[in-house]
Amino acid sequence: MTMMTRLLGGATAAAALLSMPLAAFAHVSLEVGEAPANSTYKAIFRVPHGCDGQATRTFTVVLPEGFIDAKPMPKAGWTLETVKAPFAKTYTLWGDQVSEGVTEVRWSDGSLDDGHYDEFVVRGRVTGFAPGTQLPFKAVQTCADGEVAWTEVAAPGADPHDLAHPAPVLTVAAGAKADHAGHAGHEAPGAVPAEATVGDLTVATAWMRQPPPGANVAGAYVTVTNAGDSADRLMGGTVPFADRFEVHEMKMADGVMTMAEVDGGLEIPAGSTVALTPGGYHIMLMGLGDAPNKGVAVPLTLTFEKAGTIEVMMTVAPMGAAAPTPAANHSGANHGGASHSTHKN
Numbered sequence: 001m002t003m004m005t006r007l008l009g010g011a012t013a014a015a016a017l018l019s020m021p022l023a024a025f026a027h028v029s030l031e032v033g034e035a036p037a038n039s040t041y042k043a044i045f046r047v048p049h050g051c052d053g054q055a056t057r058t059f060t061v062v063l064p065e066g067f068i069d070a071k072p073m074p075k076a077g078w079t080l081e082t083v084k085a086p087f088a089k090t091y092t093l094w095g096d097q098v099s100e101g102v103t104e105v106r107w108s109d110g111s112l113d114d115g116h117y118d119e120f121v122v123r124g125r126v127t128g129f130a131p132g133t134q135l136p137f138k139a140v141q142t143c144a145d146g147e148v149a150w151t152e153v154a155a156p157g158a159d160p161h162d163l164a165h166p167a168p169v170l171t172v173a174a175g176a177k178a179d180h181a182g183h184a185g186h187e188a189p190g191a192v193p194a195e196a197t198v199g200d201l202t203v204a205t206a207w208m209r210q211p212p213p214g215a216n217v218a219g220a221y222v223t224v225t226n227a228g229d230s231a232d233r234l235m236g237g238t239v240p241f242a243d244r245f246e247v248h249e250m251k252m253a254d255g256v257m258t259m260a261e262v263d264g265g266l267e268i269p270a271g272s273t274v275a276l277t278p279g280g281y282h283i284m285l286m287g288l289g290d291a292p293n294k295g296v297a298v299p300l301t302l303t304f305e306k307a308g309t310i311e312v313m314m315t316v317a318p319m320g321a322a323a324p325t326p327a328a329n330h331s332g333a334n335h336g337g338a339s340h341s342t343h344k345n
């Protein structure tokens with residue numbers, strides 16, 4: 001917390017130390033200035049120059065409340081430090097309660113020449129903010145004889161373009177979760193249902209197994225029921241902890257079990273239920289980051305050709321489990337399994 005005090009105090013010092021016209025600065029900014037609530041967000045800070053002809057030696061960012069599980073990217077030639085502190089609120093992250101974490105990141109002992117451009121990256125999670133919420137990431141460049149503090153935040157209704165040194169701002173976009181309207185400030189993963197219906201489709205029994213340590217891929221399973229009178233297709237989806245999502249099919253070829261991506265999405269025929277299971281159709285998650293452990297539930301977002309996006313909580317069973325672990329808190333979580341008809345080509 002001491003560093004944070006220093007950083008905010010530096011904002012006033014900067015004006016005194018630097019005498020060049022403020023308008024001449026190109027702002028420090030975020031490469032991607034918008035992210036949905038309850039999503040993983042990679043904050044890429046673009047630093048277009050040093051301070052008034054001097055090289056930047058230190059770059060410091062204070063993370064906004066509600067941006068959690070932050071992991072800064074180390075940079076060659078720079079020393080990376082983080083400050084951990086209690087959050088103002090408690091958040092739910094993959095089934096755990098989180099009330100403290102990284103609140104400030106500092107890259108120091110480097111040298112970014114005034115004539116050069118560089119980027120600094122922090123990955124983290126945007127929690128359940130209402131769409132339109134503005135999250136300032138206050139940033140300070142420190143040089144040999146002074147600093148430039150990008151820490152100004154526009155008053156409600158004021159134009160941030162009028163600020164000489166605006167803090168880079170992330171705007172929270174509308175997520176895929178229409179059922180969360182009015183829950184601003186709540187941590188939504190706890191509110192995502194285990195079973196969800198959108199249009200004619202009902203998605204239930206989403207589960208996966210805890211991947212072995214170091215695994216880069218994992219299967220995931222779900223049951224989809226189509227109550228309508230026309231087919232739909234599962235085209236893709238996302239989970240917060242994997243880079244890629246594919247729908248796969250297991251096949252016996254010359255006595256060898258192989259798997260391949262289903263071309264054009266997996267059909268969910270009218271009036272039927274398709275169960276993705278180990279050994280059958282499955283979701284293949286690739287490029288695993290922090291994969292979840294058994295016993296927790298994580299959000300799974302599926303994209304269908306007609307029904308659009310459906311999000312449910314996916315339970316995580318122990319390594320090697322053949323079936324999902326019943327979830328005590330979600331009466332619907334274990335519904336729709338083996339008793340339903342299963343469609344396979």
Ligand SMILES: [Cu+2]
Binds near residue numbers: 248249
């Ligand atoms: Cu596969």
